[in-house]
Amino acid sequence: MVMRYLYVKRTVILASTECPKPDYVHFNPTGICYKSFAEEKTYDEAKQTCAADGGMLAMPKDEATNTFISSLEYGDVGRWIGLSDAASEGNWVFEDGQTLASTGYNNWNRGEPNGGEGENCITLRLGGPTWNDMGCNGNKRFICQLYQGNHAFEVLRTANQTYEGVDFFAIEARLPADGLSASLDWCKDYQNLCGHYGLRPTGCGEIWAVPDRSASDPNAIR
Numbered sequence: 001m002v003m004r005y006l007y008v009k010r011t012v013i014l015a016s017t018e019c020p021k022p023d024y025v026h027f028n029p030t031g032i033c034y035k036s037f038a039e040e041k042t043y044d045e046a047k048q049t050c051a052a053d054g055g056m057l058a059m060p061k062d063e064a065t066n067t068f069i070s071s072l073e074y075g076d077v078g079r080w081i082g083l084s085d086a087a088s089e090g091n092w093v094f095e096d097g098q099t100l101a102s103t104g105y106n107n108w109n110r111g112e113p114n115g116g117e118g119e120n121c122i123t124l125r126l127g128g129p130t131w132n133d134m135g136c137n138g139n140k141r142f143i144c145q146l147y148q149g150n151h152a153f154e155v156l157r158t159a160n161q162t163y164e165g166v167d168f169f170a171i172e173a174r175l176p177a178d179g180l181s182a183s184l185d186w187c188k189d190y191q192n193l194c195g196h197y198g199l200r201p202t203g204c205g206e207i208w209a210v211p212d213r214s215a216s217d218p219n220a221i222r
């Protein structure tokens, strides 16, 4: 994999308080945006729909998040969330690769999971926040989230501030000591960082991304 290097030691990133896609709802404590879909799809089809939005199926890793996404519209039937044991029976893993066990949280309905190898995907049960394993090929509604995941920046400080009459959320951040981006496209890291707070980046400075250490100015960014 080709790594891109950044020379910025510290920068201030401004992001608006809107979610990056329409109809997504910002959940404040985590800063992640969620959307509940009315149409019914298989688990894999639902995953593809979330990916097309630049996200993943929702991954509730704590009670507050689980309760929040349960409260989103279209909850009168079961809905897929991004958690499966298809790869290894009984070993539940979120779509981002984190194991359920490592979160210290779960919200199984009484008697669940009970489906063995015939039920490898999870729905939020109708009207409530508890979970049920079900067959992945069933058509269900589903919930997507945007921009979960790691980013290349270390956050130093955040603040709400106003610039020319517009409210912004400022993220003061710096790169890791090794200067390595977390992805091929450092702009993606930046977008992920903003998305981590459920915020839309104000811009992307591609010109500052360089393929090697020979051609950038560490003092170029204020």
Ligand SMILES: [Ca+2]
Binding pocket: 085, 086, 089, 090, 115, 116, 117, 118, 119, 120, 121, 133
């Ligand atoms: Ca299973």
Ligand SMILES: [Ca+2]
Binding pocket: 112, 113, 114, 115, 119, 132, 133, 134
């Ligand atoms: Ca079940």
